Amino acid sequence: MGENNVVRRSARARAAAVFMTAALLFGVSVGFGSGTAMADPTPSPKPPPSTNGSWWVQPAPKPGAAAGARQYFILEGRPGTTLRDGLAVSNYTDHPITYYVYGADGYNAPRDGQFALRDHGYPMTGVGAWVRTAFPTITVPAHTSTVVPISIAIPPDASPGDHVGGVSGMDTAVESVQQQGNVQVGIKRVVAARLYVHVDGPAVGGLTVTDLKVAGSAPFPAYVSDSDGTVTATVTNSGNLLESPKAHLHATGIFGTLIDRTVQLPQILPGQSIDFSQVWKNMPPFEIGTLHLDVTDGTAAPPVTSTAAVSVTLIPWLSLLLVAVVVLAVLAVLVFWRRRNGPLPARPRREPSKVAAP
Structure with missing residues (x-):
């Protein structure tokens, strides 16, 4: 999967890569509603290097454009309008394949923040619910490609800004079955072309940084061994436009x-x-300062920035405790040795008593 390009204020400037994911569906059968359609196929050449080698989906080429010229959908419209396009489904195998074609909502995966699409069967509440296909399933003969007409019905109350999802094709056949406990999980292959729909209206960029924290303890013993810490935060897109920010992490203290x-x-x-997390290598054992996290999307006009700061106090308590224990032990030994080996204290001399004369 290629690197995402930044999708900015103009819909014509939007760019992204084709997203491919595997869908995990319980069981080995799925109901698809209406019957399967057979669209008019065209000969399909050998698969390009970027495909999975067996089949692929991508936006249908515009009239006069070469096949494969578009790798993603970039559309723009007003609330209440319907946009029309097509999804090209290519079968490079030696046998026909039946696909289920559907729209899916996009989201940032919790684990690493990367772009992902909702699985088939997940309730779609965003742009995935706007997608309508000419037929829900399609059979593509071997070594051919066909185009599935699609439409994107923008709701009248759609919020302005960028809405991101995908148009997915899922092989109806179970690719493999895995046993997970007492449940059999059927693996079905899903390939999707990303869908970017910009709804006309006020465009607002926004980023928010919250929950900035520093975790880690001083090395033990201090200044002898190294210790690593972790800086974490939550970065939220608080606007209605896609943001592709950079994070600048910097901290200063009494030692620079x-x-x-x-x-x-x-x-x-x-x-x-998304969850921001960075390892702080070789965290100093003793330091007092401030850590800043600046998150900026410099591609916006004007740039969008959010900053958070947190105090950093690093004190090697365990090492200091060890030093204190050693010092007290040394003092105790010195006092004991002095008392045992020092000169005995002199006894006071008793004066003879005098008796008064009668």
Whole structure:
């Protein structure tokens, strides 16, 4: 999967890569509603290197354009309008394949923040619910391609801004079965072309950084061994446009700069949040300072920025406790040795008593 390009204020500037994922469906049979349709096929050449080698989906080429010229849908419209396009489904195998074609909502995966699509059967509440296909299933003969007409019905009350999802094709055949406990899980292959729909209206960019924390303890013993810490935060796209921000992590203390690092974050969908996490290598054992996290999308006009800060107090308590114990032990030994080996104290001399004369 290619690197995501930034999707900005103009729909014509939007770019992204084709997304492929595997769908896990319980059982080995799925009901698809109406019957299977057989569309007019065209000869399909050998699969391009970017495909999975057996079949692929992508936006249908525009009139006069070469096949494969579009790798994603980039559409724009007003609330209440319907946009029309087509999904090209290519079968490179030696046997016919039946696919289920459907729209899916996009989201940022909790684990790493990367773009993902909702599985088939998941209730679609976003752009995935706007997608309508000419027929729900399609059979594509071997070594051919066909185009499934699709429409995107933008609701009259659709919020302005960027809405991201995909148009997915899922092989109706179970590719393999895995046993997970007492449940058999059927693996079905899903390939999707990303769908970017920009709804006209006020465009607002926004980023918010919350829950900035530093975790880690001083090494033991201090200044002898190394210790690593972790910086975590939550980055939220609080606007209605896609954001592709960079995070600048920097901290200063009484001994100067502690950390200074810039990383590229995944593209964040409107209303979605990702977990930011960075390892702080060789965290100093003793330091007092402030750590800042600046998240900026410099591709926006004007740039969108959010900043959070947290105090950093690093004290090697365990090492200090060990030093205190050692010092007290040494003092105790010295006192004991002095008392045992020092000169005996002199006894006071008793004066003879005098008797008064009568």
